[in-house]
Amino acid sequence: MTTDVLQIELRKAERSRLQEVDFNHLPFGKHFSDHMFVADFVDGEWQNQMIVPFDNFTLSPALSSLHYGQSIFEGMKAFKNEAGEVLMFRPQANFARMNESAKRMCMATLPEEVFMGGLETLLRIDADWVPNTPDSSLYIRPYMFATDTYLGVAPSKTYRFCIFTCPVGAYYSNPPKLKVETEFIRSAPGGVGYAKCAGNYGGSLYPTLMAQQQGYDQLIWTDAREHKYIEESGTMNIIFVIDGKIVTPATSDSILKGVTRDSILKIARSWGMEVEERLVSIEEVISGIETGRLTEAFGAGTAVGSSPYSLIGYNGKDYMLPEFAPEDSVAVRVRNYLSDLRTGKIADSFGWMHRV
Structure with a gap:
């Protein structure tokens, strides 16, 4: 199925892993939600926007990001209020900083509708993964990497953008x-x-x-x-x-x-x-x-x-x-x-x- 406004293809996971997670004991970055958002930059535009089950990518050994380091990311969090609504903290600031990183690394920048549209759609689908236990939140990891299969020191012409999420507790258990x-x-x-x-x-x-x-x-x-x-x-x-x-x-x-x-x-x-x-x-x-x-x-x-x-x-x-x-x-x-x-x-x- 495809959403009418954002044109994001949706492929839902056959089985949720939600019941496998103890939300009262959440290590940081160990449990991943059911779905992820993926989009590809090809022929000068962002396309193939999809929500798919969280899974491995199949990648070429010659992927340019593995050799020359064109890879950027962001870190964000979502929370629930007492009414059960999902709230993100300052996502526009992370969107702006990601594009700053992209420009410095000579990568394709992201339109707001791709970043925010993919993010909002993903969180609506995986809303049950946002914890409401004390000191917990849903950590959000948007990232982008070069996907040209070419061994030459030059900016890639293609990129993949992905967002996945994971419920987390406190990062440090004691003052570092x-x-x-x-x-x-x-x-x-x-x-x-x-x-x-x-x-x-x-x-x-x-x-x-x-x-x-x-x-x-x-x-x-x-x-x-x-x-x-x-x-x-x-x-x-x-x-x-x-x-x-x-x-x-x-x-x-x-x-x-x-x-x-x-x-x-x-x-x-x-x-x-x-x-x-x-x-x-x-x-x-x-x-x-x-x-x-x-x-x-x-x-x-x-x-x-x-x-x-x-x-x-x-x-x-x-x-x-x-x-x-x-x-x-x-x-x-x-x-x-x-x-x-x-x-x-x-x-x-x-x-x-x-x-x-």
């Missing part, structure tokens, strides 16, 4: 421990650090593994020139509270423009908090911890939400971060506010929630 990375780099000025491309994450795996072997959970990445200024924190942007002010590295071509980061800064400003987006040095952070001027450090990202850190390791020494009661912590206040906003418990004064 971070190590400041002063040897390896995540990105450099003029590079692709602001794009959400697969290579950024592939390059981070080895130094992250080394840090985990030393007892840390993630890294704090520093600038490529001097390893003096903080950029990102593993899977998330990084935010500090110093002298009662929100302080965070200003985004650049080497720092991902996080949707959650942007949301938290807007919320903090609406609360009357002073917000500084600027260079933040490691020395300022360490000095702030030692003198008590720095009272919080936390990560901001779609997967983690707002995640307080427990310690920062730098030059062989661990610096413990202050512990706060929930009502005193900016990170927890923001997390609770976003949770209430996303589930419809408070008014959407920012206009961020998109009802499916």
